[in-house]
Amino acid sequence: MKINGYLEHTALKQGMTEINIRDNLELCVAYNVPVIVIPPSFVKYASSLNIKEKISICTVIGFPLGYNTLKTKLFEMEEAISNGADEIDLVIDNSLLKENNWDIINYELAEYRKACEGKILKIIVETSLLSRSDLDNIVNSLINNRVDFIKTSTGFVGGGAKLEDIKFLKIFFGNKIKIKASGGIKTKDQALEFIDAGADRIGSSSTKLIIEN
């Protein structure tokens, strides 16, 4: 199987320079990886490099803890889109889940969807910290609010993607929302297992290792 098309190359380390971002973009071009995920501070720079026909630029919003306000996340998202972002990976406010505050969760999701209509919206929920019933509830909200992807993890908190969660999501929601598995996926074997379990995309910083091995 051609794995490249499933990958989102993740470059989210703190302290990268413009040269690092360019190197990461060149890696995506060299390996036919369709999406790169970079910090908001580099979206304008990456967009200026004339690689938009080859690679979609994805950025992260409210990352990685998700406890910024709704207004700040909307501002950050709108700025990212005006700077050239094609895809948005937004961290949900975990506190609202803990409080079962579904009215506000649904209101916020609707606002996020509205603010990036026409772009791909992924919501990061940190599946490793959620009960199966929380996960079930949140996926239903994501679907009702026309979110494109559920993304499992930031890679900065908790245990990352688990195969069993991907299988659960695929079986019960696979025809209604896409699944991005991320957090701790570092080898080709792992990536293939996650794709086999139902992941539509794999987010990883180990792109080279995954493709070459």
Next chain:
Amino acid sequence: MKINGYLEHTALKQGMTEINIRDNLELCVAYNVPVIVIPPSFVKYASSLNIKEKISICTVIGFPLGYNTLKTKLFEMEEAISNGADEIDLVIDNSLLKENNWDIINYELAEYRKACEGKILKIIVETSLLSRSDLDNIVNSLINNRVDFIKTSTGFVGGGAKLEDIKFLKIFFGNKIKIKASGGIKTKDQALEFIDAGADRIGSSSTKLIIEN
């Protein structure tokens, strides 16, 4: 020595509820701790609780990775202040330091200072990731831009506060900028060592342990 007055009680875990925030505020009142540090999403709630005469509310901006844009950080800060924040702990963009982009660093610091004039502004630099010469340069910029405090760490990245860095800062800059030591300070002995080395404030989530032991 009365340690309480040096403490900023840190409540920055992901997934807290309003009840958790209220418990943390009550802990500050009970132990005469003058400052609480909470996520931006809880500033409005904490401000509504009528504890402002007793406790200053501090929040974190661009936290913990610092790679949000200048505009987003300014927006987040201004919203936090209008929600009731008295103090701002803002994470510097580490990439600008790596690129030695001093013109932009100074421009951004001036913007941050201007946007929270009259409030206490602390800039988080993650000292454990910086060379001595980088630290020297950045502290000079902070002082030139009238930043109130240098804060050592987010507690989410790198090695946290080191005694030797506090001593260096105190000896060379102690009369020009205040020092907040944070990241990994969990016991009374540690806190006292950092105060002895020159820290003006200690940021820790282990407030109860530090005061009671």
